[in-house]
Amino acid sequence: MSLNSIPVIAIDGPSASGKGTVAQIVAEKLGYHYLDSGALYRSVALAAYEQGIDSNAEQDVAKLVPRLSIKFQHGEIYLNDADVSEKIRTEQMGQGASKVAAHPLVRLALVDLQHSFRKAPGLVADGRDMATVIFPDAKTKIFLTASAEVRAERRYKQLLNKGLEANYQAILKELQDRDARDRQRTVAPLQQAQDACLLETGQLNIEQAVNKVLEAIAANQQ
Numbered sequence: 001m002s003l004n005s006i007p008v009i010a011i012d013g014p015s016a017s018g019k020g021t022v023a024q025i026v027a028e029k030l031g032y033h034y035l036d037s038g039a040l041y042r043s044v045a046l047a048a049y050e051q052g053i054d055s056n057a058e059q060d061v062a063k064l065v066p067r068l069s070i071k072f073q074h075g076e077i078y079l080n081d082a083d084v085s086e087k088i089r090t091e092q093m094g095q096g097a098s099k100v101a102a103h104p105l106v107r108l109a110l111v112d113l114q115h116s117f118r119k120a121p122g123l124v125a126d127g128r129d130m131a132t133v134i135f136p137d138a139k140t141k142i143f144l145t146a147s148a149e150v151r152a153e154r155r156y157k158q159l160l161n162k163g164l165e166a167n168y169q170a171i172l173k174e175l176q177d178r179d180a181r182d183r184q185r186t187v188a189p190l191q192q193a194q195d196a197c198l199l200e201t202g203q204l205n206i207e208q209a210v211n212k213v214l215e216a217i218a219a220n221q222q
């Protein structure tokens with residue numbers, strides 16, 4: 001099988017839209033590999049932070065990338081052999097990720113690594129630019145979204161369920177800041193690909209969203 005004949009399902013969308021959970025379930029159901037591209041940017045942000053590199057210093061952050069080993073194993077993420085699965089999920093690393101992700105050199109340094117996830121029998125990739133930049137030939141492209149208020153509410157409940165403190169207004173503000181940065185950057189901004197299906201999840205639970213994605217994939221196979 002040539003590389004380009006390996007099917008890719010690209011799922012893009014804003015923060016807390018549920019795309020990660022949906023993408024993972026779709027990958028499991030299809031028996032496909034899964035790429036959480038946001039985890040790569042979060043890992044780069046964490047590495048920069050730990051090494052005292054300013055996230056605004058494009059050259060320095062980009063130079064760091066080839067020296068990092070980022071691996072996904074059994075659902076955990078390893079940065080230079082340390083399990084960073086929990087550490088990269090903080091809001092601080094989310095904001096840090098969106099800062100390092102705005103640098104063209106950093107994005108370029110992560111392209112080959114992302115392409116390496118394209119393995120038979122197929123890949124489900126989630127992020128911001130999966131359909132537009134990294135896998136423009138993806139077989140199915142989904143843009144999964146919901147209003148900022150719905151997404152903030154979901155994140156708020158998630159935190160409370162984990163027994164953590166949460167402030168709805170602060171979460172909403174952070175989401176809006178990150179959305180704005182992701183949409184307005186000049187390189188690979190968050191946007192719906194022209195040939196992507198829009199999936200608004202405001203009124204859908206995870207199972208219903210998964211079914212919609214599976215329907216879109218099936219429709220593309222006919």
Ligand code: CDP
Pocket residue numbers: 014015016017020037038039041042094097098099101102126127128129130178182
């Ligand atoms: O989990 P959440 O949706 O909040 O974020 P994420 O998917 O883990 O991504 C964290 C940040 O990385 C985003 O805010 C984007 O700025 C950046 N990112 C990106 O630029 N391109 C991607 N393909 C994936 C993430």
